[in-house]
Amino acid sequence: MQALAGPELLSLWERGASRHALDRSALLAAAARPDWPAAGIADRPLGQVNASLLRLRAATFGPRIDGHADCTQCGQRLAFTLDARVLLPATADEDDAPRTTEAAGLRVRAPSLRDLAGVATEADAERAMRALLARCTLAGDLAQVDDAALATIEDALDALDPQADLVLALQCVACGHAGQAQLDAGALLWDEIDAQARVLLAEVHRLASAYGWSEAQILALSPARRASYLALVEAR
Numbered sequence: 001m002q003a004l005a006g007p008e009l010l011s012l013w014e015r016g017a018s019r020h021a022l023d024r025s026a027l028l029a030a031a032a033r034p035d036w037p038a039a040g041i042a043d044r045p046l047g048q049v050n051a052s053l054l055r056l057r058a059a060t061f062g063p064r065i066d067g068h069a070d071c072t073q074c075g076q077r078l079a080f081t082l083d084a085r086v087l088l089p090a091t092a093d094e095d096d097a098p099r100t101t102e103a104a105g106l107r108v109r110a111p112s113l114r115d116l117a118g119v120a121t122e123a124d125a126e127r128a129m130r131a132l133l134a135r136c137t138l139a140g141d142l143a144q145v146d147d148a149a150l151a152t153i154e155d156a157l158d159a160l161d162p163q164a165d166l167v168l169a170l171q172c173v174a175c176g177h178a179g180q181a182q183l184d185a186g187a188l189l190w191d192e193i194d195a196q197a198r199v200l201l202a203e204v205h206r207l208a209s210a211y212g213w214s215e216a217q218i219l220a221l222s223p224a225r226r227a228s229y230l231a232l233v234e235a236r
């Protein structure tokens with residue numbers, strides 16, 4: 001996968017800033033996978049979208065992910081570092097066939113960004129899960145599914161589309177509680193793009209002020225050459 005170049009990164013930042021997080025993930029996935037028809041991205045299995053976002057992030061900013069999560073037991077903030085590659089499937093998944101599976105008497109398909117957006121306003125986690133499953137049930141009666149069977153279906157969906165739900169096991173350093181951190185591939189990529197866009201704009205500002213070059217000229221410089229000019233401007 002190709003890294004985002006400066007002009008493309010700034011264009012994405014500009015278009016993504018005002019969007020809802022899920023809509024923004026679709027925008028970023030379209031940049032990651034120009035070979036995918038853009039109109040269909042919101043309907044792809046979420047795991048495929050997440051993998052594309054993680055790959056674009058690794059290609060542009062490197063594979064290291066620094067994050068934090070609060071212990072659900074004692075509230076201690078836990079920092080973690082991981083390599084994005086451990087979250088990715090070993091081989092690029094190019095399978096365009098719909099991902100479906102059977103569990104607890106239902107035939108279900110893997111959820112998509114559109115499905116998540118459809119249940120985004122549901123605050124209660126269990127009701128959100130049922131609403132999500134209702135959207136993804138192709139055959140069978142969801143109303144007949146009890147909570148134990150619901151867990152079976154969730155496990156089957158995890159196995160069907162493993163990158164859909166990115167969880168990291170974490171042990172609290174303060175109380176020893178074994179918990180999980182949920183990783184949001186779209187947010188992980190967007191945070192880097194947002195930070196990098198601000199750095200780029202500041203660099204354009206300094207070089208344009210010093211040399212009178214246009215934004216396009218400055219962004220066309222390689223990062224190494226841009227850094228050299230910035231060092232010269234700083235040394236004046």
Ligand SMILES: [Zn+2]
Binds near residue numbers: 074076
């Ligand atoms: Zn704790």
